Amino acid sequence: MLQISNTVTLADWEIEMTAIRAQGAGGQNVNKTSSAIHLRFDINRSSLPAVYKERLLALSDSRITTEGVVVIKAQAYRTQELNKQDALNRLQELIKSVTVVQKKRRPTKPTRASKTRRLEGKKKRATTKSLRGRVV
Incomplete structure (x- = not known):
């Protein structure tokens, strides 16, 4: 169970987690x-309230696919x-x-x-710039 707020929770069956090999440096163990x-x-199959679903699908987040699946x-x-x-925290x-x-x-x-x-600042800047000119 993932607690979102006092009234909204996500069941374990709604979240699919798989273990994969990590990328990047880490030696032979990685x-x-x-x-x-x-x-x-x-998002569409979840038990979230309709308001949450609409707002999530309206987000322009790269983690949300066009089918409405959040991938983290x-x-x-x-x-x-x-x-x-x-x-889960993310x-x-x-x-x-x-x-x-x-x-x-x-x-x-x-x-x-x-x-x-x-x-006043503009006037002050203008006078200092005008004094930088060639002296006649």
């Missing part, structure tokens, strides 16, 4: 042990258990990021004081 984890999570590869650690936990963070509602941006106007400060 060629023998399957310590990396390949996690697959099908965890190979940062040397042990399979730590990589499993890392993959899936949990991805789903939690969808639940956060973005605040509406209210456009603001610059204050009168900030406008005058900006114009």
Whole structure:
């Protein structure tokens, strides 16, 4: 069971994890042990609420395929258990990021004081540049 929030949990059958060989340097042992984890999570088949599913499918994340499957590869650690936990944490963070509602941006106007400060700075810069010219 993966706890997303107080009310939302994912069952073990919804998350498919397979052990694969890790990439990169690591000596001869990396060629023998399957310590990396390949996690697959099908959004459409899951028991997530419809709102979560819609928002996840609307994300433009490279980890989500066009079929709606989240693919996470965890190979940062040397042990399979730590990589499993890392993959589950990353899936949990991805789903939690969808639940956060973005605040509406209210456009603001610059204050009168900030406008005058900006114009004073421009005038000062203009005078210093004009004094750099050739003296006649």
